[in-house]
Amino acid sequence: MTHPSIWLRKIAMQSPEVQYAFNSIVLPMCAQLGNSGCTDKFTMADFKQISPYMSNLQPKHMRSLGILFSDLANKYPDIFKCHGKNSKNHKVYSIIPCYRLAP
Structure with missing residues (x-):
């Protein structure tokens, strides 16, 4: 049996919905938080x-x-x-405040 995280990574890589959400919503919002110096804590559920x-x-x-975000954070x-x-x-x-993310 395939481990659930492997199955979810496969969905993440093949799903246009997940790719769009990650690249067009999650990453830009993280860049905005990082560039503003915001150190607030967040979860993926907060993006909803x-x-x-x-x-x-x-x-x-x-x-x-x-899982995609966890991989990125790691x-x-x-x-x-x-x-x-x-x-x-x-x-x-949270985003470490001393680091600036590229736009």
């Missing part, structure tokens, strides 16, 4: 409140987005800090 597109994504797409620990999980089992992140 920001974008109507995100609020209409299926749960499997949101889980795939979470790849760039000098930019993103993971604070563990909240009571809803969502990973909580």
